[in-house]
Amino acid sequence: MSKVTVVGAGNVGATCANVLAFNEVADEVVMLDVKEGVSEGKAMDMMQTAQLLGFDTTVTGCTNDYEKTANSDVVVITSGIPRKPGMTREELIGVNAGIVKSVAENLLKYSPNAIIVVISNPMDTMTYLALKSLGLPKNRVIGMGGALDSSRFKYFLSQALGCNANEVEGMVIGGHGDTTMIPLARLATYKGMPVANFISAEKLEEVAAATMVGGATLTKLLGTSAWYAPGAAGAFVVESILHDQKRKWFLVQYSWKANTANLIFASVFLLSWARMASKRSLN
Secondary structure (H helix, E strand, C coil): CCEEEEECCCHHHHHHHHHHHHCCCCCEEEEEECCCCHHHHHHHHHHCCHHHHCCCCEEEEEECCHHHHCCCCEEEECCCCCCCCCCCHHHHHHHHHHHHHHHHHHHHHHCCCCEEEECCCCHHHHHHHHHHHHCCCHHHEEECHHHHHHHHHHHHHHHHHCCCHHHEECCEEECCCCCCEEECHHHCEECCEEHHHCCCHHHHHHHHHHHHCHHHHHHHHHCCCCCHHHHHHHHHHHHHHHHHHHHHHHHHHHHHHHHHHHHHHHHHHHHHHHHHHHHHHHC
């Protein structure tokens, strides 16, 4: 049984929880929020789509009750204020730092072995804050920026190529910031072939530039931070984590079964050999 907690039932958190449920990434998804009734209401709303969409994941909501998050395998932190048009992600540090630190500490009280996925802005700084303040190994505190930025990069590439985004491969490394992202345009491919074979170098530069300010562009259009892609990116990272854990469990089980089979085979072989040797000595 797998369990995921999403802290923050706003646009990003609710989207993340909804994607997790729809894709049946976990058996149970818990949403926690500070505002009375919001997570409970959204969880009920999602569960009323279960028959329509055909998923079996259980989604529940709670108000500031961290005990309900106990024994989570992965926790996603989306809490904090979103940015407004003209704001940089870094301008949110003062407010969101305290929120993220408090949330992470409370989560670990009830899920000490959980892996933390950070979405809250500024994501790089909040991820580093959680890592240092909690003293966890670095593989247990993960930011989702790479997944989101790479998805945006592939979207802009598909627009330039006039193709489906699923036909494109591309990656963004570096920080989750307007000046720190590094879209790897040289390595991007369309149907396995270099994108540079199909669009000009100038167009590729435009795609990279659009990717780097992708979040700011949406904030300007929406009047607040984006939520569909960030929420889905968070769910994508969670799925990757749980899939890796299941793979490791399978390998352990397979290894145990293989070793057991080998042991049984060796025992049968030795027993047969002993019987043959005994018969020969009697003769």
